[in-house]
Amino acid sequence: MANMSVTAAKGFTASGVASGVKRSGKLDLGLVVCPEGAKAAGVFTTNKIVSPAVEVCREHIRRGKVYAAVVNSGNANCCTGQAGMDDAVTMCQVLAGEMGIQPGQVLIASTGIIGEKLPINKVKGGIFSAISELKDSGAAGDRFAEAIMTTDMRAKQAMRQFKIGSKVVTVGGTAKGAGMIGPNMATTICVLTTDMDISKGLLGKALRDAIGGSLNKLTVDGHQSTNDTALLLASGAAGNKPVSKQGTNYRKFAKAVREVCEDLTKQMGLDAEGATRIFKVEVKGAASQAEAGQAARAVADYDLVKCAVHGGDPNWGRIICAVGSCGVRLKPEKLTCRIGGVTVFRNGQPTRFDRKKVSEIIGQQEHVISIDLGAGRGEDFCWGCDLSKDYVTINADYHT
Amino acid sequence: MANMSVTAAKGFTASGVASGVKRSGKLDLGLVVCPEGAKAAGVFTTNKIVSPAVEVCREHIRRGKVYAAVVNSGNANCCTGQAGMDDAVTMCQVLAGEMGIQPGQVLIASTGIIGEKLPINKVKGGIFSAISELKDSGAAGDRFAEAIMTTDMRAKQAMRQFKIGSKVVTVGGTAKGAGMIGPNMATTICVLTTDMDISKGLLGKALRDAIGGSLNKLTVDGHQSTNDTALLLASGAAGNKPVSKQGTNYRKFAKAVREVCEDLTKQMGLDAEGATRIFKVEVKGAASQAEAGQAARAVADYDLVKCAVHGGDPNWGRIICAVGSCGVRLKPEKLTCRIGGVTVFRNGQPTRFDRKKVSEIIGQQEHVISIDLGAGRGEDFCWGCDLSKDYVTINADYHT
Numbered sequence: 001m002a003n004m005s006v007t008a009a010k011g012f013t014a015s016g017v018a019s020g021v022k023r024s025g026k027l028d029l030g031l032v033v034c035p036e037g038a039k040a041a042g043v044f045t046t047n048k049i050v051s052p053a054v055e056v057c058r059e060h061i062r063r064g065k066v067y068a069a070v071v072n073s074g075n076a077n078c079c080t081g082q083a084g085m086d087d088a089v090t091m092c093q094v095l096a097g098e099m100g101i102q103p104g105q106v107l108i109a110s111t112g113i114i115g116e117k118l119p120i121n122k123v124k125g126g127i128f129s130a131i132s133e134l135k136d137s138g139a140a141g142d143r144f145a146e147a148i149m150t151t152d153m154r155a156k157q158a159m160r161q162f163k164i165g166s167k168v169v170t171v172g173g174t175a176k177g178a179g180m181i182g183p184n185m186a187t188t189i190c191v192l193t194t195d196m197d198i199s200k201g202l203l204g205k206a207l208r209d210a211i212g213g214s215l216n217k218l219t220v221d222g223h224q225s226t227n228d229t230a231l232l233l234a235s236g237a238a239g240n241k242p243v244s245k246q247g248t249n250y251r252k253f254a255k256a257v258r259e260v261c262e263d264l265t266k267q268m269g270l271d272a273e274g275a276t277r278i279f280k281v282e283v284k285g286a287a288s289q290a291e292a293g294q295a296a297r298a299v300a301d302y303d304l305v306k307c308a309v310h311g312g313d314p315n316w317g318r319i320i321c322a323v324g325s326c327g328v329r330l331k332p333e334k335l336t337c338r339i340g341g342v343t344v345f346r347n348g349q350p351t352r353f354d355r356k357k358v359s360e361i362i363g364q365q366e367h368v369i370s371i372d373l374g375a376g377r378g379e380d381f382c383w384g385c386d387l388s389k390d391y392v393t394i395n396a397d398y399h400t
Numbered sequence: 401m402a403n404m405s406v407t408a409a410k411g412f413t414a415s416g417v418a419s420g421v422k423r424s425g426k427l428d429l430g431l432v433v434c435p436e437g438a439k440a441a442g443v444f445t446t447n448k449i450v451s452p453a454v455e456v457c458r459e460h461i462r463r464g465k466v467y468a469a470v471v472n473s474g475n476a477n478c479c480t481g482q483a484g485m486d487d488a489v490t491m492c493q494v495l496a497g498e499m500g501i502q503p504g505q506v507l508i509a510s511t512g513i514i515g516e517k518l519p520i521n522k523v524k525g526g527i528f529s530a531i532s533e534l535k536d537s538g539a540a541g542d543r544f545a546e547a548i549m550t551t552d553m554r555a556k557q558a559m560r561q562f563k564i565g566s567k568v569v570t571v572g573g574t575a576k577g578a579g580m581i582g583p584n585m586a587t588t589i590c591v592l593t594t595d596m597d598i599s600k601g602l603l604g605k606a607l608r609d610a611i612g613g614s615l616n617k618l619t620v621d622g623h624q625s626t627n628d629t630a631l632l633l634a635s636g637a638a639g640n641k642p643v644s645k646q647g648t649n650y651r652k653f654a655k656a657v658r659e660v661c662e663d664l665t666k667q668m669g670l671d672a673e674g675a676t677r678i679f680k681v682e683v684k685g686a687a688s689q690a691e692a693g694q695a696a697r698a699v700a701d702y703d704l705v706k707c708a709v710h711g712g713d714p715n716w717g718r719i720i721c722a723v724g725s726c727g728v729r730l731k732p733e734k735l736t737c738r739i740g741g742v743t744v745f746r747n748g749q750p751t752r753f754d755r756k757k758v759s760e761i762i763g764q765q766e767h768v769i770s771i772d773l774g775a776g777r778g779e780d781f782c783w784g785c786d787l788s789k790d791y792v793t794i795n796a797d798y799h800t
């Protein structure tokens with residue numbers, strides 16, 4: 001199988017180890033390194049309570065080149081007070097000291113339980129092991145992807161390649177996240193690498209634009225975590241002519257980043273806690289794009305819709321109920337709803353439709369719910385997933 | 401047992417029958433009658449899509465005295481187009497014709513599945529039966545309460561009495577609702593009666609104020625239905641000195657209405673689909689009362705908090721996460737959280753607390769989560785309930 005991971009692009013090595021933070025003994029610390037130094041871009045949670053890891057990471061990206069990014073899972077190091085900030089700083093210092101670089105050239109991210117002190121000695125040991133196991137292989141990238149997982153059932157990876165002249169450019173990486181996922185920033189941790197030679201400004205723009213249309217459009221339970229972090233590191237090792245303007249070559253790159261993010265978004269929706277399928281809510285005819293997005297998210301977040309999708313139940317009344325109560329402008333007499341292309345409600349009136357067929361559509365791995373509010377020209381969309389008993393099982397006892 | 405129902409107040413008769421709209425054969429049509437005519441007040445859904453029953457009911461309350469209110473369950477008669485409006489009008493006409501009153505003197509409400517045509521002939525038959533079974537007994541009131549249920553497991557009733565001079569005044573009634581419950585108007589149907597002699601203006605004020613602090617403060621799944629209706633009918637049969645000003649006697653009445661509504665609200669929370677317990681989220685230190693309410697609701701609506709409550713898990717990090725991501729102003733360094741009086745997070749720092757004790761608190765029938773945002777003097781609260789596997793079971797297959 002092709003290398004789909006953070007080591008797919010030239011100029012990166014990676015590893016994933018078990019530091020002992022996860023009591024299960026599973027991999028829980030991932031390291032990705034760019035020995036020649038990488039330009040870095042990041043997008044972070046807008047939650048008002050953030051992990052010290054996020055504060056540190058934001059600051060280090062501002063400063064300049066980075067050589068390594070370390071991610072620990074099993075503990076979010078959030079709401080941990082001054083000790084938490086100390087631990088975040090220690091993570092950078094230990095990694096930098098061992099690699100002979102500056103602490104400010106290191107990025108960090110943490111994910112897992114909120115409010116428990118990070119077992120920093122275990123993390124330190126994990127960093128030492130991770131450095132010793134760095135490799136540029138696909139297997140090493142796979143271990144990185146596995147090490148950043150929390151309640152995820154499967155590692156999520158995606159990769160795209162394109163050419164600039166004769167040079168192949170690669171964008172690849174991984175994302176984790178299975179709950180506490182809601183726009184904006186529908187992920188907890190996403191780490192992407194590329195060998196594109198591109199300016200830092202355009203690198204950031206490509207990442208922001210890609211996430212706006214992908215990870216920010218997925219909702220699992222409507223909330224954004226305190227630790228959400230998406231990183232994109234560029235080694236420049238592809239050897240392409242450097243790109244610093246928004247021309248054809250930038251667009252190729254932006255498209256690749258977007259496709260990788262979309263791919264990861266769908267994988268995350270399907271692997272959401274307890275989820276068995278995903279659905280896309282497309283809203284048009286809204287008074288504004290913002291209201292279209294608001295309505296799409298209201299439907300995708302509504303537990304009764306999520307349960308109906310789980311049951312393969314064409315209960316479109318719940319969709320209409322969510323749209324009507326979410327505060328957006330609409331014309332009841334023009335309101336129209338389709339499920340998988342089948343019109344179930346047209347201009348405010350129910351239609352006769354083939355329930356069995358629509359039930360089959362809903363039962364597929366993914367389907368589309370389309371809503372026309374009849375109130376304007378605003379359009380937007382949102383991805384959601386079904387709500388199952390397993391979501392409750394996973395989350396009623398996660399802590400203990 | 402005391403009569404707690406819509407027949408507790410003098411001047412009312414009631415009944416509940418099985419019309420056949422519910423295929424299970426359970427009671428599904430309730431009728432309450434005030435032979436001498438009642439003043440009526442109503443509070444309705446703010447969903448932009450409403451049942452024709454709501455439109456008709458609103459209009460008839462505006463007009464003047466009402467003599468009867470009929471509620472059918474099993475079918476919401478919503479999103480049913482012109483046929484739905486025709487059916488709503490027919491319900492009024494049939495009842496009025498049989499009772500020798502005007503259609504405009506009848507109130508109606510419907511609750512159940514959205515988007516299916518009302519089986520109007522069954523409803524007509526039910527209305528005839530219900531008229532023939534009218535009684536002023538507690539048992540008849542109980543049957544009314546049972547007849548308006550949908551997925552409710554238990555009928556909910558409450559009653560309060562107080563004195564004006566030597567006259568005993570009674571306020572009693574019932575509410576149904578187990579899902580699709582979110583502020584504002586945390587119910588689908590609530591029918592209250594009183595024998596208070598009071599002006600129509602104050603009757604409406606007492607109902608609105610009571611609901612603002614009770615049914616509007618409960619969230620089960622964050623959405624308001626298309627059919628939410630709360631009615632308060634006043635027969636004036638208590639014989640008290642008529643009240644038309646906001647003095648002592650009005651305050652006694654308003655308090656009784658509020659207590660009945662609060663009682664019903666808690667019963668609804670505990671009977672919410674799949675719920676095993678309820679919790680109250682109290683927010684203070686907000687920049688405004690509106691932001692306090694927004695934060696309280698964000699916590700009460702958050703599936704991860706609801707799952708943690710279900711599991712008796714003191715996972716306060718999820719509470720902090722919800723507060724941080726809901727958009728309200730807060731001071732992270734002042735943020736404080738208590739569960740059942742135990743401080744689990746103080747001034748942005750985790751505390752050492754007795755996990756076993758807090759787990760026991762959460763495991764009780766109800767507990768309080770208190771949050772201080774440290775950003776101002778705004779206060780508000782919200783009631784929520786836990787999220788269980790049964791919620792999913794009930795709602796994945798409700799339709800089919």
